[in-house]
Amino acid sequence: MKRFERAVCSTLFGLLLLWAGPSSSQPNIVFSVSGDQALNYPISIHYLPDEHTTIMPAAGAASARPAGNQPGLHYFFVAMSNQVGNAHYGDAFVLQTSDFLHFFFPPGFGNAQHGRAVFWPAHPAGGSCAYTGVTHFDEQYAAPGSVVQDPTLPPGNLIMIYEAEIHCPPASKGMVAGWVSIGVTRSANGGRTWPSPVAQKGFEQDWLEYGNGRYAGLTLPRTPPRTAANEFFGDALPSAFVDDRDASGEYYIYVPYQFTGAPGAKADARIHMARAKLGDRFGHREAGQLHFTKWHNGGWTQEGRGGLEDGVSPPCGASYGEGNAQIVYNDALQRYMMTFVCTTYRCASAGKCEATDDSLYFSTATSLAVQDWTPAQLIENSTHPHVAQPTGGWIVDGGYPSFVSPGCKEGHLGLSGSIFLLKGNPLGERRFVSRSFMIKPTAPVAQRAATLANGCGQSP
Numbered sequence: 001m002k003r004f005e006r007a008v009c010s011t012l013f014g015l016l017l018l019w020a021g022p023s024s025s026q027p028n029i030v031f032s033v034s035g036d037q038a039l040n041y042p043i044s045i046h047y048l049p050d051e052h053t054t055i056m057p058a059a060g061a062a063s064a065r066p067a068g069n070q071p072g073l074h075y076f077f078v079a080m081s082n083q084v085g086n087a088h089y090g091d092a093f094v095l096q097t098s099d100f101l102h103f104f105f106p107p108g109f110g111n112a113q114h115g116r117a118v119f120w121p122a123h124p125a126g127g128s129c130a131y132t133g134v135t136h137f138d139e140q141y142a143a144p145g146s147v148v149q150d151p152t153l154p155p156g157n158l159i160m161i162y163e164a165e166i167h168c169p170p171a172s173k174g175m176v177a178g179w180v181s182i183g184v185t186r187s188a189n190g191g192r193t194w195p196s197p198v199a200q201k202g203f204e205q206d207w208l209e210y211g212n213g214r215y216a217g218l219t220l221p222r223t224p225p226r227t228a229a230n231e232f233f234g235d236a237l238p239s240a241f242v243d244d245r246d247a248s249g250e251y252y253i254y255v256p257y258q259f260t261g262a263p264g265a266k267a268d269a270r271i272h273m274a275r276a277k278l279g280d281r282f283g284h285r286e287a288g289q290l291h292f293t294k295w296h297n298g299g300w301t302q303e304g305r306g307g308l309e310d311g312v313s314p315p316c317g318a319s320y321g322e323g324n325a326q327i328v329y330n331d332a333l334q335r336y337m338m339t340f341v342c343t344t345y346r347c348a349s350a351g352k353c354e355a356t357d358d359s360l361y362f363s364t365a366t367s368l369a370v371q372d373w374t375p376a377q378l379i380e381n382s383t384h385p386h387v388a389q390p391t392g393g394w395i396v397d398g399g400y401p402s403f404v405s406p407g408c409k410e411g412h413l414g415l416s417g418s419i420f421l422l423k424g425n426p427l428g429e430r431r432f433v434s435r436s437f438m439i440k441p442t443a444p445v446a447q448r449a450a451t452l453a454n455g456c457g458q459s460p
Helices: 004-010
Strands: 029-033 054-057 074-079 081-084 087-089 092-097 141-149 158-166 178-187 215-218 232-236 241-243 250-259 271-280 292-296 299-303 320-330 335-347 353-365 394-404 416-424 430-441
Touching: 054 141, 054 394, 074 141, 092 141, 141 241, 141 250, 158 250, 215 250, 215 271, 215 292, 241 320, 250 320, 271 320, 320 353, 320 394, 335 394, 353 394
Parallel strands: 178 232
Antiparallel strands: 029 430, 054 074, 074 092, 081 087, 141 158, 158 178, 178 215, 232 250, 241 250, 250 271, 271 292, 292 299, 320 335, 335 353, 394 416, 416 430
8 A cells, every 4th residue: 555654754955944935914813633543343444544534425415414423424535455355455435424433334325346345456566567559657556545526516526636646666665755736627527437547549558547537636757667667757746625715716626735845846745736727616527637727837827737846835944854644725714724744753864754743734735726825833742753674664643644623514624623633653654533622713713794603604
């Protein structure tokens, strides 16, 4: 399975001391998280989570929530492995829960021939590279960073933004080396089925797409090397957010991600951003594939496929690596909010640096179009040691943080809710845990239309 520290903890550190980008005013709040809440899920599940988690109310669940504080029936789109007999299957699965504590495989989801996965690569990592034909952009790994509703289409029309990896020819470093892109695909039946990795006629030699609505949206310049890539090159670890607040009336899907390096270019420790237009609130929609542009040199100036890129995130420290970003709109604060992992490094005089701890940080913005993020601030009670293991890997506490306020509109957050994250060794087994979060404004919040008790607009 894909490794958290490949893009965050191994090479994504830097000494970025100055931030010269635009900045909005930071709301005065105290943002904190609680201790762990253990979760229960089938023992056949391994490597959960391996990307960001998408938490989505089942159809009708938002309007028929049970009494009390129970969230009601939700689907979790997750990256993981499921063991059936002696075989492990990846990469994208759906779990269901009604209490955010107990998780099960939902009826009607998953392909039995692929271990109940809903989405998978053509030749899973760890298998043979002795296949014929072109190597597609997602040949060995394809797992969701986010699944979102397309607001220009009826409910159940979902977009998956996913990490796509190539690991053939095989490298001596195994899964910590390869070529990474960000894929795009759609489901018209609420995520039950997605396009399979089978090239349609005319696309057999096209490494960027299959011709069935499964294609690469963000890639590095040039094409993958024909020899083993002994580095981890690419655009990786995406999540996604559909902006329904843009003053122009346009719907854009924004994708925060990480640049893990490219031939001749090093990783830069910061969060990168891309976006694509979906349509508008007046009934228009963009036809065909999503056309992404990357943020570069202060604007949306580069093509998603092969374009240059640079970071948008303000620094979270003097020697650090940032990643695992998620964007939401916080209704109570009337701000966009980006949460992410900040890994702190200790650097010796000789220049060698080692990770010491991981923390959760946040930043806010008033406009995603101009990316006016405020200085990064620590989320209280979120710092934990980053401990190297003698047998390989690290013990981390807080990977892939995925925030949700039950009852809020998709992509919106209130003043309280849950966060789901990784705890353990990203090179091996880990645990899926949750914590509660609380946002306390230190100044009065302006009055607005009726909302839920936690300060957000209710899901339709």
